[in-house]
Amino acid sequence: MLTKLAGGRVYDPANGRDGEVGDLYVRDGRIIADPGPGAAPDETVDLSGKVVMAGAIDIHSHIAGGKVNIARMLMAEEHRAFPVEAEGLCRCGGGVASPSTHVTGCRYAQMGYTAAFEPAMLPSNARHAHLEMADIPLIDTGGYVVLGNDDLFLDLLASGAGEEVIADYVAWTLNATRALAVKAVNPGGINAFKYNQRRLDVDEAGPFHAVTPRRILTALAGAVQRLGIPHPLHLHGFNLGVPGNVEATLDSIAAVDGLRLHLTHVQFHAYGAEGDRRFSSAAARVAEAVNRRPNLSVDVGQIMFGQTVTASADTMAQMGNTGLAHPKKWVMMDIECDAGCGVVPFRYRDKAFVNALQWAIGLELFLLIDDPWRVFLTTDHPNGAPFTSYPELIRLLMDRDYRLAKLAELHPALPRHTILAELKREYTLGEIATMTRAAPARILGLSDRGHLGPGAAADVVVYTDRADRKAMFEKPDMVFKDGRLVVRDGVVVALARGRTHVVEPAYDPAIEARIARHFDERMGMNLRHFRIAKDEIRGGDGLVRHNCTPGAF
């Protein structure tokens, strides 16, 4: 079956197209080159005047796993208030900040997203996360495995294991948990919290293992680089949410010393402690560091106002936030000598100075970081806001007048503390296509996603060009998943199954003996039961492997 998507304005930054009118050809779920005048398409879809992009990719969204289910249970009021009826093919469920799996997949697809990645998959919870991701329809998924607070890793570092051994352990874990990337969350801090430490400085030796966060961070970033994993170490940094934490953020950048590093939800890590309120924007300093170093990428973790729930492996930081819980209830868990999870419901209020400044800091970061290939659109769903607020966020980035109008509604002291009013930049459609499509695919190593060149998966989104960018991005005219029309005018018209993206870096199998001993002696589990088999992922149908290239970076 050959389909011609004819005459749309194509925004495909990976292939140098910036709104030129052109045709796309789809065969067997893939984009193919123009088959020439002799070919007769079985179907031609007239897209003249429409904006055409690849399916959007969310690089950081907490969509599945233990902490998401805890969030759902804790957000009982939300689920009572926002039940979702079955709609066509989408099954019933509910929730906004803690949506059920069908609501997650359907809402993403309805906004033109065709992939979202769970960025905090604990090794011990990986099987659960995969089982749950398989129940999210319409979008591709994958997980970043959390390392850097696990006792085995700290043991290895403390005992002086070399770079090869560390890399073998990291590679083994990626394979065993079927992960796409490696994430570090407050390296060393979650482990220290288990020994009742509520703070751990970058150069402070942690309890028991006596390893510093700097050592953990550099070892992990080095291992990721050595293994040639496409996505750099995905770092949730130190002192999340604490005024003055920009110093730790800049310190982390310095620590990796030129290695590739992805700073996630950097908005929460770009705080100064200046001014009359001892809370200030350090967005300019972070942006300057990112602009200067091509080895860095960031996603913003924008906050938007309203009720949400924060869910993080960072128990050290989350324990500190429990006093701010709204409603007043929260869950902390220490987990399996791996890490932990802290779930704290939260309401960002536009009239609260701190929340208003957080909002401004996020936008400053978007507008001050020059290269849209290295800054990604996220709200750290649901921590900054539910992912359904992306269209509003896109409008804030593309429409300065709208941004200024919103700014005027916020806490009256805000304008004195943000340079937002001075920032004239407005994102173009091409830049939005870069930061939500081409760049996420590239930084994750998904060579056949995020673009519309021959060979790419035919994940295609068609929009009506509207001045109101929120309205435009809220409801695309058409969404194709692997060549199949799945959404038309906001209605899900077909259910497609997603795929699970993984990497399988090579390692010396000798490491298994060390890991097996750890499992036998400490974890009360046999290593072979820990490892997730291929056929456990989506019933054996839907695993997509991406290449690791040692020496490539």
Added chain:
Amino acid sequence: MATHRDVVCPFCGLGCDDLTVKAAARGLTAQSTDCPIAQDGFGRMRPAEPPRVGGAPVALEDAVRAAAGALGGSRAPLVAGLGCDVDGVRAALALAERLGAVVDHAGSEGLYRNLAVLQRTGWIATTFAEVRNRCDLLLVVGPDPAPFHPRLYERWVAPAPAYREPGSRAVVFLCGEPAERTRAALAGVPVTVLPGAAGEVGDAVAVLSAALADPAAAGGEMGALAERLRAARYAVVAWAAAGFEGAHADLVVERLSGLVREVNRHTRCAGLPLSGHDNVVGANQVCTWQLGVPLRTSLAGGVPVHDPHRFAWQRFQEVADAVLWISAFRPEVPDFPVGKPVVALAPPGTVFAAEPAVFIPVGTPGIDHAGHVFRGDTVVALRTGRLIDRGLPDVATVLNAILAALPQEVAC
């Protein structure tokens, strides 16, 4: 005769994966452990038998058609039991959504005493390997969980903590006498018993919480225990809420979770709410991720409505007009109220007080087919293996067939 090693036991939620199970013509024998639940669970595998409709043996297709007939016409069906693997729960929820049914798990009463508190106030909790490797003081509150989880102490408490200097721990039992096998498993571990009646657990915990502020002033055994909790580096408070007596046992759990929070003001402490029989934790996880709300949910009105009181299966079965009961882990089912059609999916040899309208023998996850089950600490999911082939279908296959046999119409 075959010997299977490193077998995952799917029954009680402790996640033991070190069993040696012998398969012989007359059945299975768990050889490597004296755990009564494993011995019983693996040991009572009966030969396959045909499905029955109205007591008469029929082919599977006919039983499926009869089940679809019995359920398809109901106005207020109950889809419960849910004793099955993750795939079985998925299929049960799809069917329940189509029928507009109420869903619940047979063993959810103990789980709900805990979840009620999780939903109301949240808590601080931990997992088995954290207990094993970091906990230096384990406080077990209420009746000893050993009858529910026989190898709890052997596997997670007796081994010395690896990430603790010095690597030692003590165990205190409050308002519950340790079972004989508990004493044996804890030989060499210092054990203190503070006796009390099972019905007084809540009061005892309240006294203990109050003593935390000033243990010396509180004095006595409770003052001493409060002092030990404060002095511990990582205390764990464990309980099996299924064993609590009296009405409103969730309030006891709320006090326990309050106690844990209080101890955390002085040191680290975490709760270990124990449950997990017949994959109740897995059923709750799947239900929560698919519907946004936990078990004890009605799908009758087109959206999930969660009500842990109204939609508890024991209560709802009285008003339901048809029951689909799933029990793949045990050949036992409740006595259902008479006068309504019951469709039962259970192992061969299940004895019924009254012959159900439809009985479909199914295989057991971890014995007849591979399948995913959750450990009781909610984090770890395990894949159980397949040991024998009795030619029995798995729950998901049967339920999907029933769903396909229903008249095609749209419902939530």
